[in-house]
Amino acid sequence: MESTQQNTKHGIRKLIIALSIFIPLAVAVLFKVKVEGVDLSFLPSIYACINGLTAILLIIALVAIKQKKISLHEGIIKICMVLSVLFLLCYIAYHMTSDPTLYGDLNGSGELDQYELATISAASKITYYFILITHIILSVAVVPMVLFSYLYAWEGKYDKHRKWTKITWPLWFYVAASGVVVYLMISPYYPH
Numbered sequence: 001m002e003s004t005q006q007n008t009k010h011g012i013r014k015l016i017i018a019l020s021i022f023i024p025l026a027v028a029v030l031f032k033v034k035v036e037g038v039d040l041s042f043l044p045s046i047y048a049c050i051n052g053l054t055a056i057l058l059i060i061a062l063v064a065i066k067q068k069k070i071s072l073h074e075g076i077i078k079i080c081m082v083l084s085v086l087f088l089l090c091y092i093a094y095h096m097t098s099d100p101t102l103y104g105d106l107n108g109s110g111e112l113d114q115y116e117l118a119t120i121s122a123a124s125k126i127t128y129y130f131i132l133i134t135h136i137i138l139s140v141a142v143v144p145m146v147l148f149s150y151l152y153a154w155e156g157k158y159d160k161h162r163k164w165t166k167i168t169w170p171l172w173f174y175v176a177a178s179g180v181v182v183y184l185m186i187s188p189y190y191p192h
Helices: 002-031 043-066 070-097 114-119 122-154 158-189
Strands: none
Touching: 002 070, 002 122, 043 070, 043 158, 070 122, 122 158
């Protein structure tokens, strides 16, 4: 019986590692795929809302665990995980059906003309790209961190779970909250 449990735990760890590699690679590959004739331009506002809801729920989950409401905490974290998957699906669908949006591209031409270059401050451009790049990098890193943190709780290894979540929670929260900020900063430049 113990060897079966060990095999299961080992298999789950391998699955987490595989997903942590597969998901970013799949997203990168799917970005190269373009599906023409499908209008999913409504999705960015939806996945920004999903990110916002995830950030709020992560705060509630943190408060719940601080108040020793373990079942509530666990339920909210499961919802956050489902929301993260839903976000990823919407994000991929949008980017497979839409051209990239360039920050500052007011006329939607795909290039910044002299007027557009003059209207964007260097500070706002640097801020946008800093938030976007850290959001993307940390979204890749947070996948295995969330899954391992959850696994440790599921296995009853609460000390290990707490150690991991001290790093995982702030990063997951940053990814969710920064997703909203990125949307708010780029949304004026989406094609209308």
